Amino acid sequence: EVQLVQSGAEVKKPGESLRISCKGSGYSFTSYWISWVRQMPGKGLEWLGRIDPSDSHTNYSPSFQGHVTISADKSISTAYLQWSSLKASDTAMYYCARLNRGTWEILSWGQGTLVTVSS
Amino acid sequence: SYELTQPPSVSVSPGQTASITCSGDKLGDKYASWYQQKPGQSPVLVIFQDSKRPSGIPERFSGSNSGNTATLTISGTQAMDEADYYCQAWDSSTGVFGGGTKLTVL
Numbered sequence: 001e002v003q004l005v006q007s008g009a010e011v012k013k014p015g016e017s018l019r020i021s022c023k024g025s026g027y028s029f030t031s032y033w034i035s036w037v038r039q040m041p042g043k044g045l046e047w048l049g050r051i052d053p054s055d056s057h058t059n060y061s062p063s064f065q066g067h068v069t070i071s072a073d074k075s076i077s078t079a080y081l082q083w084s085s086l087k088a089s090d091t092a093m094y095y096c097a098r099l100n101r102g103t104w105e106i107l108s109w110g111q112g113t114l115v116t117v118s119s
Numbered sequence: 120s121y122e123l124t125q126p127p128s129v130s131v132s133p134g135q136t137a138s139i140t141c142s143g144d145k146l147g148d149k150y151a152s153w154y155q156q157k158p159g160q161s162p163v164l165v166i167f168q169d170s171k172r173p174s175g176i177p178e179r180f181s182g183s184n185s186g187n188t189a190t191l192t193i194s195g196t197q198a199m200d201e202a203d204y205y206c207q208a209w210d211s212s213t214g215v216f217g218g219g220t221k222l223t224v225l
Contacts, residue, residue, distance in 0.1 A: 044216060044217075044219040045156075045162065045216040045219065046216060047207075047213070047214035047215060047216055050212075059213065060213075061213055061214070062213070100167075103150060104209050104214070105152040105164060106152065106154065106162070106164055107164065107173075109161040109162055109163075111161060112161055
């Protein structure tokens with residue numbers, strides 16, 4: 001069974017750093033790109049960026065470039081999303097998603113990681 | 120930056136046909152995908168490459184894409200189809216989602 005299992009909910013203060021993870025199983029991790037998607041409370045889906053786990057090549061949304069970093073460790077089939085300095089406006093659910101290489105539809109999603117940033 | 124526009128809400132009676140549109144500049148030149156999200160759940164792919172259905176998605180879900188508009192059609196809508204629906208396309212290497220449409224079955 002194909003699965004993307006994300007790390008647990010986080011509560012952080014503004015200015016703190018954070019890295020959340022997404023572990024793939026049941027498929028060849030390096031054969032599919034991983035995207036990260038944000039959903040702020042009560043709002044729609046926003047695309048942050050994507051990574052090719054085979055070589056760690058990344059693409060970012062212009063809206064998020066420079067504020068988040070996407071990385072991957074293919075040896076443990078895990079992708080990451082990280083912040084160096086969180087803001088209250090980063091409070092959201094974050095999903096990782098597996099992309100079909102070439103046509104780029106999202107084939108499967110993780111369960112989501114809720115990040116709460118509050119002083 | 121590229122934008123996709125969806126109506127915020129669509130209402131439909133059970134058994135009737137629901138149509139949800141997604142508009143973007145020359146969207147017909149790109150592939151459109153559609154995702155269904157129910158409260159408290161992760162999204163699910165219901166249409167990809169404009170009109171293809173993943174395995175396990177009922178035949179009542181169909182899609183089209185031409186000109187500036189992609190359309191998700193749900194025939195014989197059921198109560199279980201009540202959800203938020205998002206279109207998505209790619210502008211070069213950047214993914215873009217529409218704002219989402221809340222489908223109400225009443």
